Amino acid sequence: xxxxxxxxxxxxxxxxxxxxxxxxxxxxxxxxxxxxxxxxxxxxxxxxxxxxxxxxxxxxxxxxxxxxxxxxxxxxxxxxxxxxxxxxxxxxxxxxxxxxxxxxxxxxxxxxxxxxxxxxxxxxxxxxxxxxxxxxxxxxxxxxxxxxxxxxxxxxxxxxxxxxxxxxxxxxxxxxxxxxxxxxxxxxxxxxxxxxxxxxxxxxxxxxxxxxxxxxxxxxxxxxxxxxxxxxxxxxxxxxxxxxxxxxxxxxxxxxxxxxxxxxxxxxxxxxxxxxxxxxxxxxxxxxxxxxxxxxxxxxxxxxxxxxxxxxxxxxxxxxxxxxxxxxxxxxxxxxxxxxxxxxxxxxxxxxxxxxxxxxxxxxxxxxxxxxxxxxxxxxxxxxxxxxxxxxxxxxxxxxxxxxxxxxxxxxxxxxxxxxxxxxxxxxxxxxxxxxxxxxxxxxxxxxxxxxxxxxxxxxxxxxxxxxxxxxxxxxxxxxxxxxxxxxxxxxxxxxxx
Amino acid sequence: xxxxxxxxxxxxxxxxxxxxxxxxxxxxxxxxxxxxxxxxxxxxxxxxxxxxxxxxxxxxxxxxxxxxxxxxxxxxxxxxxxxxxxxxxxxxxxxxxxxxxxxxxxxxxxxxxxxxxxxxxxxxxxxxxxxxxxxxxxxxxxxxxxxxxxxxxxxxxxxxxxxxxxxxxxxxxxxxxxxxxxxxxxxxxxxxxxxxxxxxxxxxxxxxxxxxxxxxxxxxxxxxxxxxxxxxxxxxxxxxxxxxxxxxxxxxxxxxxxxxxxxxxxxxxxxxxxxxxxxxxxxxxxxxxxxxxxxxxxxxxxxxxxxxxxxxxxxxxxxxxxxxxxxxxxxxxxxxxxxxxxxxxxxxxxxxxxxxxxxxxxxxxxxxxxxxxxxxxxxxxxxxxxxxxxxxxxxxxxxxxxxxxxxxxxxxxxxxxxxxxxxxxxxxxxxxxxxxxxxxxxxxxxxxxxxxxxxxxxxxxxxxxxxxxxxxxxxxxxxxxxxxxxxxxxxxxxxxxx
Numbered sequence: 001x002x003x004x005x006x007x008x009x010x011x012x013x014x015x016x017x018x019x020x021x022x023x024x025x026x027x028x029x030x031x032x033x034x035x036x037x038x039x040x041x042x043x044x045x046x047x048x049x050x051x052x053x054x055x056x057x058x059x060x061x062x063x064x065x066x067x068x069x070x071x072x073x074x075x076x077x078x079x080x081x082x083x084x085x086x087x088x089x090x091x092x093x094x095x096x097x098x099x100x101x102x103x104x105x106x107x108x109x110x111x112x113x114x115x116x117x118x119x120x121x122x123x124x125x126x127x128x129x130x131x132x133x134x135x136x137x138x139x140x141x142x143x144x145x146x147x148x149x150x151x152x153x154x155x156x157x158x159x160x161x162x163x164x165x166x167x168x169x170x171x172x173x174x175x176x177x178x179x180x181x182x183x184x185x186x187x188x189x190x191x192x193x194x195x196x197x198x199x200x201x202x203x204x205x206x207x208x209x210x211x212x213x214x215x216x217x218x219x220x221x222x223x224x225x226x227x228x229x230x231x232x233x234x235x236x237x238x239x240x241x242x243x244x245x246x247x248x249x250x251x252x253x254x255x256x257x258x259x260x261x262x263x264x265x266x267x268x269x270x271x272x273x274x275x276x277x278x279x280x281x282x283x284x285x286x287x288x289x290x291x292x293x294x295x296x297x298x299x300x301x302x303x304x305x306x307x308x309x310x311x312x313x314x315x316x317x318x319x320x321x322x323x324x325x326x327x328x329x330x331x332x333x334x335x336x337x338x339x340x341x342x343x344x345x346x347x348x349x350x351x352x353x354x355x356x357x358x359x360x361x362x363x364x365x366x367x368x369x370x371x372x373x374x375x376x377x378x379x380x381x382x383x384x385x386x387x388x389x390x391x392x393x394x395x396x397x398x399x400x401x402x403x404x405x406x407x408x409x410x411x412x413x414x415x416x417x418x419x420x421x422x423x424x425x426x427x428x429x430x431x432x433x434x435x436x437x438x439x440x441x442x443x444x445x446x447x448x449x450x451x452x453x454x455x456x457x458x459x460x461x462x463x464x465x466x467x468x469x470x471x472x473x474x475x476x477x478x479x480x481x482x483x484x485x486x487x488x489x490x491x492x493x494x495x496x497x498x
Numbered sequence: 499x500x501x502x503x504x505x506x507x508x509x510x511x512x513x514x515x516x517x518x519x520x521x522x523x524x525x526x527x528x529x530x531x532x533x534x535x536x537x538x539x540x541x542x543x544x545x546x547x548x549x550x551x552x553x554x555x556x557x558x559x560x561x562x563x564x565x566x567x568x569x570x571x572x573x574x575x576x577x578x579x580x581x582x583x584x585x586x587x588x589x590x591x592x593x594x595x596x597x598x599x600x601x602x603x604x605x606x607x608x609x610x611x612x613x614x615x616x617x618x619x620x621x622x623x624x625x626x627x628x629x630x631x632x633x634x635x636x637x638x639x640x641x642x643x644x645x646x647x648x649x650x651x652x653x654x655x656x657x658x659x660x661x662x663x664x665x666x667x668x669x670x671x672x673x674x675x676x677x678x679x680x681x682x683x684x685x686x687x688x689x690x691x692x693x694x695x696x697x698x699x700x701x702x703x704x705x706x707x708x709x710x711x712x713x714x715x716x717x718x719x720x721x722x723x724x725x726x727x728x729x730x731x732x733x734x735x736x737x738x739x740x741x742x743x744x745x746x747x748x749x750x751x752x753x754x755x756x757x758x759x760x761x762x763x764x765x766x767x768x769x770x771x772x773x774x775x776x777x778x779x780x781x782x783x784x785x786x787x788x789x790x791x792x793x794x795x796x797x798x799x800x801x802x803x804x805x806x807x808x809x810x811x812x813x814x815x816x817x818x819x820x821x822x823x824x825x826x827x828x829x830x831x832x833x834x835x836x837x838x839x840x841x842x843x844x845x846x847x848x849x850x851x852x853x854x855x856x857x858x859x860x861x862x863x864x865x866x867x868x869x870x871x872x873x874x875x876x877x878x879x880x881x882x883x884x885x886x887x888x889x890x891x892x893x894x895x896x897x898x899x900x901x902x903x904x905x906x907x908x909x910x911x912x913x914x915x916x917x918x919x920x921x922x923x924x925x926x927x928x929x930x931x932x933x934x935x936x937x938x939x940x941x942x943x944x945x946x947x948x949x950x951x952x953x954x955x956x957x958x959x960x961x962x963x964x965x966x967x968x969x970x971x972x973x974x975x976x977x978x979x980x981x982x983x984x985x986x987x988x989x990x991x992x993x994x995x996x
Contacts (some may be wrong), residue, residue: 109930117912300866316891403969418960420963432988434610442724462936463912465917466919492929495576
C-alpha cells in the first residue's frame with residue numbers, strides 16, 4: 001500500500017483526477033517496454049498474492065461461484081502478463097521506416113518514420129458481470145496501460161469494495177515497479193464518469209454494459225468540442241445455428257451443450273447464446289427440459305439486473321406464439337437478491353420477424369429462445385435480417401458439410417459477427433492473439449476488440465516523424481532500435497519498378 | 499468503355515446504387531489478391547493513357563496549373579500501384595493463428611484464426627482541391643478497393659466533367675480486369691451523398707472537406723440506427739515553429755520556403771502552413787514581402803472557395819493588432835472566378851489567445867499569419883492551447899539544437915499532430931508506408947490516415963474463426979496459405995511460461 005491507494009482518490013474532484021492522468025501521461029508514455037512489462041507482471045502478482053481475500057469479496061458482492069471467480073482472477077492475471085509480452089515484443093507499434101530516397105518516383109522522398117503511439121488518458125467503465133476480467137484491472141485497463149496510457153476506471157456499483165481493493169493493490173504494484181504515480185485511478189460515482197467522458201484531458205473511453213447507457217455515453221463522447229473515440233461493447237445475442245445433420249449426428253450432446261452455455265454464470269455473459277436455430281421438426285423438448293432441470297439455482301449479479309431480467313422474460317412470455325420448453329424459477333431472497341434457474345422457450349422463425357425487438361433484444365440472464373426454421377430457409381439471409389450485429393455467430397454442421405453452400409453461409413455470417421465458431425459454444429472466450437471480441441453494431445460501437453492482444457490497438461494513434469535528428473526521435477524509431485522492435489523498412493530505390 | 503460507365507449510374511436511384519454496391523461486395527471481397535492488384539494497376543494505366551485529356555479537363559475546371567495537375571495525376575497512378583503492392587504483400591491482413599492448445603494456461607484453447615476483412619461498401623466524398631489524388635480514383639478509393647470494398651464516390655461539384663470521365667475510365671478498367679461490375683460507382687448530387695451516408699448498405703464513409711460539412715455528415719453517420727465509422731479530414735492550420743538559431747543560421751532560406759509553401763497551388767492544400775511562429779525581434783518583413791511579391795496570380799478553385807477566402811481574410815484583417823506584411827491581390831475575372839496573390843500578416847502571440855477562433859480558424863487559400871513569440875514562451879504549451887489538432891506540426895531548429903529541451907518539445911508536438919517535421923515544409927505529402935496524414939480533431943475525425951499504405955486499415959475489421967474446417971476458412975487463414983500472406987502464429991505450449 002502506498003499513498004496512491006484508491007480511497008484517497010475518491011475524494012478528489014474530477015478535475016484533479018483528469019489533471020493527474022494528463023500529467024502522468026508524459027512520463028508513462030516514455031517508459032521503456034521492459035519497465036512497463038515488469039509493472040504489468042507485478043500487478044498480476046499482487047492480485048495472485050491476495051486471491052483468497054479478493055475472491056471472498058467478489059463472491060459476496062456478485063453471487064458468482066468461487067470456482068468461476070478463481071478462474072476469472074487467473075484470467076485477469078494472464079491478461080496482464082500477456083500484455084507484458086505484447087509490450088516487450090513491440091510489433092504492436094507497427095513501426096515503418098521510409099528511407100530518404102532522391103530517386104523516388106514522385107520526387108525526392110524525405111526520411112519518414114512512423115509508429116503507433118499512446119493516445120493519452122483512457123477512461124474505462126467497468127462491467128458488472130466480470131468483476132475481475134472486465135473491471136478495474138481487467139482487459140481494457142491492461143491494454144491501455146500496456147499502450148502507455150494512464151487509466152481512470154469508473155468502478156461498477158455492483159462490486160464497490162472489490163473495485164477499491166483491486167485499485168489499491170494494482171496501483172501500489174505499478175508505482176512500486178517504478179511507473180509514474182496515478183497510472184491507475186478510480187472514480188466511483190456515475191456523475192464523475194459522465195463528467196470525465198467530456199473532460200478534455202480524457203482521450204479515449206472504453207465501456208462494457210447496456211446498449212442504453214452505452215449509447216448515452218457514446219453520444220457524449222461524440223458531442224464534445226473535440227470528439228474522442230468511444231469503444232463500447234453494448235449487447236449481443238450470439239445466435240447458434242444447427243443443421244439437420246448436426247442434430248442427427250450429435251443432437252443430445254448439442255442440446256446439453258446449449259443449455260450449459262445458456263446457464264453458466266446464470267447466463268450473465270456477453271457471449272451467451274440467446275438463440276438456437278434448429279430445423280422444424282427437431283425433437284428437443286425432453287432433452288432441453290431435462291438438462292435445464294439439472295441446473296442449480298444461481299444468484300443474479302444484483303437487484304438491478306434481476307429487475308431487468310424479470311421484466312424482459314415477462315415481455316417475451318407475453319408474446320402470442322411463444323412456447324415454454326422449460327420454465328425456470330425466479331425468487332427474491334431476504335437480502336433483495338434474485339435466485340434463478342434457466343428458462344427456455346421456442347418460436348417459429350416467422351414469429352421473430354413479426355414480433356421484432358421484443359423477441360430479438362438481449363435478455364441478460366439464463367434465458368434463451370429456440371427458433372424453428374423451415375428446411376428451405378436461407379439462414380444467411382435470416383441472420384442478416386434478424387441478427388445483423390453480434391460478438392459471435394456459431395454454426396453446428398454435420399460431418400462433411402463443408403461444401404460451397406456452407407462456405408457461402410460462413411462468408412455471410414462473418415459479416416455479422418466478430419467471431420464465427422464452427423461447432424462449440426461462444427461462452428468460452430480465449431485470451432489470445434487471434435481472439436476478436438467485437439463485432440458490428442450493436443455488439444460494439446467500433447470494429448475493435450476488447451479481448452486478446454489486438455485490443456491494444458484501440459488506445460494507439462499513428463504519428464510520423466519527418467527528417468528528425470536521431471536524438472529527437474522516440475526510441476523505436478531511432479537507428480539503434482534500443483527497444484528491439486520489429487520494423488518494416490521501405491528501401492530507397494524500390495519505387496523505380498512501380 | 500463498357501456498360502458500367504458512370505453516366506448510366508447517375509440516373510439510378512440511391513437505393514439502386516447502394517443495392518449494387520452491396521451485391522458487388524460478395525464477389526469483390528473474395529477476389530484473390532493477384533486479381534485485385536492487377537485491376538488496380540490497370541486502372542492506373544487507364545489514367546496514364548488518357549493523361550492529356552484528363553489534365554485538360556482538370557485545368558479548365560479547377561484553374562490549377564498544368565505541371566501541378568500532371569504531377570498529381572502521376573501521384574494518383576502511383577497510389578493505385580502502391581496499393582496493388584499492399585494487396586499482394588498481404589501484411590495488411592494482420593493474420594494471426596492460434597494453434598489449438600490443450601495445455602493452455604486458462605484451459606484448452608481452440609484453433610483460432612483471425613484476419614482483417616473488408617468492412618463492406620464504402621462511400622467516399624471527393625475533395626475539391628485534389629481533383630485526381632483525393633477524388634474519384636484518389637487515395638480513399640484506392641485504399642477501399644484494395645481492401646476489397648465496393649466504392650461509391652460522391653463527386654465534388656468543383657470538377658464534374660473530370661469526375662465522370664475518371665469514373666468511366668476506371669470503372670471500365672476494373673471490370674475489364676475481371677472485378678465484379680459496380681466496384682466503383684459515382685453519384686453527383688448532394689442529396690444522394692447525404693442519403694447514402696444513412697443507407698444501411700453503406701458500411702463506412704470517407705470525407706475530405708470543410709469542418710462544417712464534415713461535422714454534419716459525421717453526425718448523420720453516428721445517428722444511424724447502426725452507426726458507421728466516418729473518416730473525415732476536416733481542417734488543419736499546420737503551424738511551423740522556428741527557433742532563434744534556425745532563423746540566424748538560415749533565415750532567408752527559411753522565409754523564402756515559408757512563402758513558397760503558403761503560396762503553392764494558391765494555398766489550397768490541407769497541409770498549408772497557416773502560421774509561422776518566430777521569436778520577437780526577428781526581422782522578416784522585407785524578405786517575406788519580396789518573396790510574396792514574386793508569386794504570380796493564381797486562380798482559386800471555384801467561386802465558393804473564393805467567397806470563403808475573401809470573407810475569412812477580411813475577418814482576420816478586421817482584428818485590431820493584425821499587421822499586414824504583404825497585402826495580396828484578389829480580383830474577380832469575367833467568368834466569376836477569383837485570381838489571387840498571397841497575403842501575409844503578423845501578430846503577437848498574445849493576440850492569438852485573446853482573439854480566438856477568428857484568428858485561429860483555417861483560412862483556405864494563400865494566406866498565413868506570422869506569430870511573434872517572446873523568448874521565454876513555452877512553445878509546447880502554446881501549441882497545446884492554440885493548435886491542439888493538426889495534420890502537421892513543423893519545427894525548424896538550429897544546428898545542434900537536439901537536447902532535452904527540444905526532445906520534450908517534439909514529444910509535446912507529437913500529441914497534437916499526425917506528422918512532425920524537423921525542418922522542411924508540410925505541403926509535400928509523400929505517398930509511402932510511413933506517411934501519417936491524419937491527426938487529433940479537427941484535423942481528422944478519427945486517428946486513421948488518408949495517405950500512405952496504412953490508409954487501408956480504415957476499411958477493414960477483425961474477424962476470427964474458431965475450429966473451422968479448412969474448406970470453410972477464407973484463403974489467408976487456411977493451412978496451405980495460397981495467398982502467401984505473412985502470419986503470426988501463437989504456438990501450442992507457449993503459455994506455460996506465463
